[in-house]
Amino acid sequence: MIQLLKMAFRDLGRNKRRSLLSALAVSAGMSLLLLMASVVEGEMRGAMQNTIKLQSGHLQIRALTYNENKTSLKWQDLVENPQGMIEQLKSIPQIVSATPRLIASGIISLGDHSRGVQVIGIDPDSTANDPFRAGVVAGNFIQPDDREGILIGKPLAEKFNLQVGEKISLLVNKSEGNVDEQLFFVRGIFSTNTTGYDENTVFMPLAKAQNFTGAGNHATLIFIMLQNQEQAEAVSAALHSSNFQIVSWRKINELIVQTEEFANAYMVVLYLIVLGITATVVTNTLVMAVFERTREIGILAAIGMKGRRIMAQFLVEGGLLATGGVIGGLIFGGLMTAYFARYGFYIGDMGLTGFLLEDNIYAHLTLDDTISLTITTYVITLVAALYPALLAARMEPVEALHGK
Amino acid sequence: MEVAKLTNITRVFKIGQVETRALRGVNLSIQSGEFTALVGPSGSGKTTLLQLIGCLDQPTSGTVIINGQDATKLNRNQRADLRKGSLGFIFQFFALIPTLTARENIEMPLLLLRQKDSERKARVAELLQAVSLQDRAHHRPDQLSGGQQQRVAIARALATHPLIILADEPTANLDTENGKQVMEIMQRLNKETGVTFVFATHDPRVIEYASRVVTLQDGLIENDTK
Ligand SMILES: Nc1ncnc2c1ncn2[C@@H]1O[C@H](COP(=O)(O)OP(=O)(O)OP(=O)(O)O)[C@@H](O)[C@H]1O
Ligand SMILES: [Mg+2]
Numbered sequence: 001m002i003q004l005l006k007m008a009f010r011d012l013g014r015n016k017r018r019s020l021l022s023a024l025a026v027s028a029g030m031s032l033l034l035l036m037a038s039v040v041e042g043e044m045r046g047a048m049q050n051t052i053k054l055q056s057g058h059l060q061i062r063a064l065t066y067n068e069n070k071t072s073l074k075w076q077d078l079v080e081n082p083q084g085m086i087e088q089l090k091s092i093p094q095i096v097s098a099t100p101r102l103i104a105s106g107i108i109s110l111g112d113h114s115r116g117v118q119v120i121g122i123d124p125d126s127t128a129n130d131p132f133r134a135g136v137v138a139g140n141f142i143q144p145d146d147r148e149g150i151l152i153g154k155p156l157a158e159k160f161n162l163q164v165g166e167k168i169s170l171l172v173n174k175s176e177g178n179v180d181e182q183l184f185f186v187r188g189i190f191s192t193n194t195t196g197y198d199e200n201t202v203f204m205p206l207a208k209a210q211n212f213t214g215a216g217n218h219a220t221l222i223f224i225m226l227q228n229q230e231q232a233e234a235v236s237a238a239l240h241s242s243n244f245q246i247v248s249w250r251k252i253n254e255l256i257v258q259t260e261e262f263a264n265a266y267m268v269v270l271y272l273i274v275l276g277i278t279a280t281v282v283t284n285t286l287v288m289a290v291f292e293r294t295r296e297i298g299i300l301a302a303i304g305m306k307g308r309r310i311m312a313q314f315l316v317e318g319g320l321l322a323t324g325g326v327i328g329g330l331i332f333g334g335l336m337t338a339y340f341a342r343y344g345f346y347i348g349d350m351g352l353t354g355f356l357l358e359d360n361i362y363a364h365l366t367l368d369d370t371i372s373l374t375i376t377t378y379v380i381t382l383v384a385a386l387y388p389a390l391l392a393a394r395m396e397p398v399e400a401l402h403g404k
Numbered sequence: 405m406e407v408a409k410l411t412n413i414t415r416v417f418k419i420g421q422v423e424t425r426a427l428r429g430v431n432l433s434i435q436s437g438e439f440t441a442l443v444g445p446s447g448s449g450k451t452t453l454l455q456l457i458g459c460l461d462q463p464t465s466g467t468v469i470i471n472g473q474d475a476t477k478l479n480r481n482q483r484a485d486l487r488k489g490s491l492g493f494i495f496q497f498f499a500l501i502p503t504l505t506a507r508e509n510i511e512m513p514l515l516l517l518r519q520k521d522s523e524r525k526a527r528v529a530e531l532l533q534a535v536s537l538q539d540r541a542h543h544r545p546d547q548l549s550g551g552q553q554q555r556v557a558i559a560r561a562l563a564t565h566p567l568i569i570l571a572d573e574p575t576a577n578l579d580t581e582n583g584k585q586v587m588e589i590m591q592r593l594n595k596e597t598g599v600t601f602v603f604a605t606h607d608p609r610v611i612e613y614a615s616r617v618v619t620l621q622d623g624l625i626e627n628d629t630k
């Protein structure tokens with residue numbers, strides 16, 4: 001084996017530029033794939049975490065008849081006395097925060113402009129609303145007892161050219177099916193760096209929202225954050241009741257889960273395509289080497305080297321190219337990934353429904369992706385070396401000696 | 405002792421529709437310790453015959469018996485084993501592995517025989533001395549003269565103590581002086597170690613070294629003098 005490695009190393013050294021270029025091709029393919037895998041992973045992870053944080057939570061408790069797509073405010077579709085239920089939830093240690101939310105559809109208008117929004121009544125004191133509190137870019141967060149103040153998203157404020165302290169008209173659908181309209185002061189402007197969310201969302205204190213929409217002592221849902229997202233199923237099972245539906249982040253964000261699965265499958269296809277291309281470079285290099293060394297192969301065969309050993313020689317050369325390529329790929333790919341993990345890149349508002357993607361994507365490289373890509377690169381490069389190795393092993397000594 | 409026996413050997417090359425009858429019924433017996441020259445005009449079949457004795461090629465008909473074993477009944481791998489243990493080769497174009505040093509080239513057949521490290525080292529040192537190349541051990545072929553390269557090839561052919569060494573025009577690419585040196589080394593090794601040599605040549609000065617001269621003409625043995 002040491003002998004094989006020594007010879008393979010020297011053989012590759014005979015045409016340094018060619019060997020280097022093929023190893024570089026493997027590196028380039030691999031680093032490109034590492035970057036892509038980490039960006040897809042980062043995007044998916046970012047979208048999921050962002051959606052959980054802003055919209056779905058880890059668990060939601062809703063009325064049995066609640067339909068997510070209708071934003072119904074009928075009392076039977078809502079959770080009654082949410083505060084009482086939250087008191088009970090406090091005894092469960094995995095629950096970090098639980099807070100009521102009342103969601104209504106509304107229209108804000110100023111002058112000739114108007115726009116549909118979702119109006120969310122929240123408990124301003126809950127830590128679950130920290131992302132919005134921390135996202136305040138102008139003015140202040142709303143107060144629980146405020147009866148005429150709202151917090152609006154930055155893109156929305158920009159569209160209406162609204163400043164903190166200015167007034168705007170807000171119309172909402174009420175529980176009884178009619179509508180109501182009132183003037184509100186903009187107390188603050190927030191940004192979560194998620195245009196798709198911020199441009200549609202208006203917050204007000206829960207008490208005001210209940211009063212304004214005629215929802216009484218009801219909330220649309222109880223938004224629950226856990227210590228760890230993997231606890232969702234266990235906690236959901238513990239909370240199980242025939243009076244409510246308890247839905248986990250995985251179920252609520254099914255679209256993201258499915259998209260991630262699809263993206264993973266798609267990445268495998270991409271692996272095969274990109275590595276298939278680099279494999280042809282390796283095959284080409286080794287086929288050239290076999291033809292250049294036809295006579296030597298004949299000499300080795302003449303002194304009694306068997307086909308198997310000759311084949312091993314070229315496979316080891318392929319293995320060395322793969323090793324060089326993988327090391328280079330890990331270095332280049334690692335550096336690129338590290339850069340994009342730190343600085344991200346701006347994609348703006350992708351406008352995907354059901355997908356709360358931040359305006360910046362950050363690469364995220366997982367050990368799994370790195371290992372599977374390293375193995376795939378090795379295997380494909382070795383498979384690429386198989387044809388030239390067989391070509392060499394099958395040569396007849398006489399013909400090889402003639403240097404045909 | 406008879407180390408090689410060829411009986412009714414024919415070898416026909418077929419390229420498309422054209423058939424070349426390179427050997428047309430050759431009978432030849434080689435005894436241990438002989439120093440045989442194969443001579444004859446170009447195209448008479450010398451190389452073809454050497455390749456058949458060397459089990460590099462298979463005859464169209466006839467049998468090749470090496471050390472009592474019928475080589476025509478062996479498969480590829482078995483023939484490789486036979487070559488590895490019993491046969492040595494020297495070629496006109498020196499035929500060294502360019503990436504290996506002189507000593508590594510000589511060591512190669514011993515590695516294929518899986519000899520122990522210490523045994524290999526001792527044998528290589530002995531061989532380098534036998535061909536007077538101790539001070540060139542770590543040179544690669546492109547750092548050696550043609551004569552030196554051919555001496556490395558002789559040492560390599562001799563490494564495994566083969567029964568027969570086959571040499572196809574070993575001096576054809578050498579000047580007179582180097583050719584003479586190579587022949588003298590081969591002759592000395594033949595006398596000292598008793599290894600059998602069969603070599604093809606055109607060169608009358610080389611023929612003089614032979615103890616037996618086999619003359620080929622149109623694929624047949626025309627003359628055999630000892
Ligand atoms: N692989 C081959 N395919 C077709 N014909 C061949 C092959 N090898 C040899 N021949 C033919 O067989 C005949 C004998 O060739 P061989 O090489 O044995 O001659 P030789 O005596 O060694 O000649 P030289 O002195 O020129 O080396 C020639 O006519 C040659 O063209
Ligand atoms: Mg010839």
